[in-house]
Amino acid sequence: MLPGSTPGGPWDPDTGGTSAGVGGVEWLRADGPDGDVVLSSRARLARNLAGTVFAHKASRGERQRVLDVCREAILGSGLASRVAWLDMQQCTPADRALLVERHLVSKQLARGRGGPSGSDPRAAALSLPGERLCVMVNEEDHLRVQVIRAGMSLGEALDGALEVDDRLQATLSFAYSPRFGFLTACPTNVGTGLRMSVMLHLPALRITGEIEKFKRAASDMNLAVRGFYGEGSEAVGDLYQVSNQTTLGKTESMIHRDLQDEIIPRFIAYERHSRAMLAGKRAVMLADTVFRSLGLLRHARLLNTDEAMQHLSHVRLGVITGLVRGPDLARVNALLLLIQPTHLQRSLGHDLDQDQRRRARATLLRARLKDAGGDDPGESLNPGDQNGGAGPGTSAGGG
Amino acid sequence: MKCDHCDNEATVHEVTIKDGVNVERHLCEQCAATEGLAPAAGPVELIKAVLESQVGPRSDGCPLCGTTFDEFRHQTLLGCPGCYEAFESRLAPLIERAHEGATQHVGRAPRATEGAAVSEAARERAMRVMAIRRMLDEAVSSEQFERAAQLRDELRRLTGEGAPR
Numbered sequence: 001m002l003p004g005s006t007p008g009g010p011w012d013p014d015t016g017g018t019s020a021g022v023g024g025v026e027w028l029r030a031d032g033p034d035g036d037v038v039l040s041s042r043a044r045l046a047r048n049l050a051g052t053v054f055a056h057k058a059s060r061g062e063r064q065r066v067l068d069v070c071r072e073a074i075l076g077s078g079l080a081s082r083v084a085w086l087d088m089q090q091c092t093p094a095d096r097a098l099l100v101e102r103h104l105v106s107k108q109l110a111r112g113r114g115g116p117s118g119s120d121p122r123a124a125a126l127s128l129p130g131e132r133l134c135v136m137v138n139e140e141d142h143l144r145v146q147v148i149r150a151g152m153s154l155g156e157a158l159d160g161a162l163e164v165d166d167r168l169q170a171t172l173s174f175a176y177s178p179r180f181g182f183l184t185a186c187p188t189n190v191g192t193g194l195r196m197s198v199m200l201h202l203p204a205l206r207i208t209g210e211i212e213k214f215k216r217a218a219s220d221m222n223l224a225v226r227g228f229y230g231e232g233s234e235a236v237g238d239l240y241q242v243s244n245q246t247t248l249g250k251t252e253s254m255i256h257r258d259l260q261d262e263i264i265p266r267f268i269a270y271e272r273h274s275r276a277m278l279a280g281k282r283a284v285m286l287a288d289t290v291f292r293s294l295g296l297l298r299h300a301r302l303l304n305t306d307e308a309m310q311h312l313s314h315v316r317l318g319v320i321t322g323l324v325r326g327p328d329l330a331r332v333n334a335l336l337l338l339i340q341p342t343h344l345q346r347s348l349g350h351d352l353d354q355d356q357r358r359r360a361r362a363t364l365l366r367a368r369l370k371d372a373g374g375d376d377p378g379e380s381l382n383p384g385d386q387n388g389g390a391g392p393g394t395s396a397g398g399g
Numbered sequence: 400m401k402c403d404h405c406d407n408e409a410t411v412h413e414v415t416i417k418d419g420v421n422v423e424r425h426l427c428e429q430c431a432a433t434e435g436l437a438p439a440a441g442p443v444e445l446i447k448a449v450l451e452s453q454v455g456p457r458s459d460g461c462p463l464c465g466t467t468f469d470e471f472r473h474q475t476l477l478g479c480p481g482c483y484e485a486f487e488s489r490l491a492p493l494i495e496r497a498h499e500g501a502t503q504h505v506g507r508a509p510r511a512t513e514g515a516a517v518s519e520a521a522r523e524r525a526m527r528v529m530a531i532r533r534m535l536d537e538a539v540s541s542e543q544f545e546r547a548a549q550l551r552d553e554l555r556r557l558t559g560e561g562a563p564r
Contacts, residue, residue, distance in 0.1 A: 048480065053464045053529060057478040062528075140476070162507070169510045175480035180494065181504030183480040187494050188443055190483075192506035212410040222499055248494065249501020 011084040011126055026132045027103065027199070028337060030329030032151015036320045037268045039199040039239070039333065040148055043157035043256075045165055046184045046193035047143040050173040054185040055138045056113070060121065063138050067121040069172070070137045077167040079135075080127035088112060088122045094351075097342040099124065103148075104131060106230070109139045133160065140185050141193075143168070152268070154196050154260045158252060161194075181248060191248030196259055199228075200267060203238040203317040204274035207289065214267060218242055221263055228309070237309030237336065242267070279321050290318035294372055297365045302358040308339045308365060318374065326372035335368055402427035443475060443497075461485040463529045465536055479529060528557050 027040035048054060049066060058066065075083060088096060088109065096110035105124045112120035120138075127133035136144040145168075147160035175183040181191035189195070205211045218225045228239040242264070244255050278286040293314035297303075316332045318324035337343055339361050345352050348360055402409045407427035415422050426434060460467040466478025468486055477483065483490060495502050531554050538547040 053479040056476055057464055174509055176509050177483055180483055183483055185476045188497050191504045212408055216410055246498045248498035251506045
């Protein structure tokens with residue numbers, strides 16, 4: 001168990017602060033709006049204390065002072081009913097890796113400035129239950145406020161982050177200039193300091209070869225596209241994080257509305273259109289892809305993370321299109337997290353080498369997908385008679 | 400769509416009008432790079448590109464934290480809020496490029512509250528600490544040890560910490 005401080009008490013990574021297992025973790029819930037395509041939405045605000053050198057330039061003493069000031073403000077401002085304070089210097093490397101896999105803290109915060117020794121004042125404050133709010137202290141900026149919501153819920157995420165901002169400003173004074181807005185260590189975040197992102201599951205766009213068009217469209221609209229593991233990562237499991245890059249010259253609500261009303265709905269429609277096309281005109285191919293992956297996950301004895309993620313992506317598509325019966329979306333979402341190296345080790349209670357992890361991962365997936373099955377819709381159809389199919393985002397059986 | 404030059408998927412598309420006729424090119428990332436058609440760059444790359452094209456006096460630093468523009472060019476991170484003012488004329492064009500031409504913040508401003516007014520004193524104290532730290536660095540590098548000792552005492556009084564950096 002990770003060290004936690006009052007008033008929140010300790011954080012229990014096995015439950016995400018709820019009794020529902022990691023399924024209680026906000027971004028793994030599958031019941032958010034447009035949850036078939038959008039796993040989660042997040043809003044992040046970058047803030048720095050006025051009149052204080054930025055974290056990377058500060059001496060250890062200054063960083064400790066920033067940490068102390070922020071700790072008092074965060075724990076004293078009633079941000080959530082329970083807030084766990086996770087001091088990175090007291091966390092073991094495994095604990096920090098767990099937080100990174102959970103998408104709660106960045107690799108940069110986990111690593112710290114002093115390398116693996118961890119003697120660098122930095123922390124994360126986590127709201128419980130559900131892990132919907134995480135404030136990183138002494139990352140690239142003094143404060144990185146992140147609010148996470150399931151599904152397509154950018155508005156709720158933004159409201160949550162702005163409320164935290166208001167509450168913190170009751171005791172903290174943030175660096176600000178009328179011209180450049182909130183001042184950040186890197187000028188790419190200046191202005192609102194607001195980065196909004198969604199995690200999209202786009203298997204059909206990849207299968208139909210349209211994924212490059214999606215990436216190019218996102219890039220043309222000045223959006224950043226990253227993989228599941230964030231900055232610099234390749235897409236695994238057909239999961240993509242899309243976020244705004246422009247933080248200056250637009251209000252918070254303009255950034256929100258552009259994404260929520262204009263841009264992301266187009267990507268959702270594009271993916272659903274491709275899913276419907278696959279389930280209709282290419283139903284046999286879709287079923288083959290889904291059931292090959294399901295068969296592999298149900299019978300393999302050794303699996304590495306990326307391979308498992310890719311096949312889970314196909315199974316998730318199978319659940320959405322009604323091909324796969326048994327597991328629901330929430331269970332498949334939870335598996336995306338449970339097969340990660342540190343989560344796997346934690347569930348077994350001891351360290352594992354790479355081969356042991358591959359074996360443990362395969363064992364876990366076999367157990368969790370034991371009841372998964374389904375009928376192949378293509379079997380009863382003639383090759384030219386496959387036009388019935390799942391509608392966008394529905395659980396229709398596909399014929 | 401396939402690349403004009405090879406069998407890879409075309410991801411870079413260019414349409415130019417030559418003598419009134421549309422000329423289209425569809426290339427994969429690699430062939431596009433060979434042809435000098437770079438894919439769209441992110442803001443950090445844009446900032447680096449602008450920084451590399453800038454020439455001029457580089458040795459001057461931020462009066463508050465001592466960060467030089469050269470250091471910023473290297474790290475793409477500024478040293479303190481004061482750097483925005485110290486380097487304003489050189490930062491403005493690259494901020495403009497990174498933010499789709501925007502030069503002016505239009506979002507929310509800090510909330511003026513009683514609490515924030517209280518911490519104004521803390522802010523002033525922190526600004527003073529930064530200024531002293533800068534003066535101390537200069538005193539040490541110019542071997543004015545008596546002055547350095549005074550500044551160190553002043554710093555210790557303000558922060559309660561030992562020798563800085």
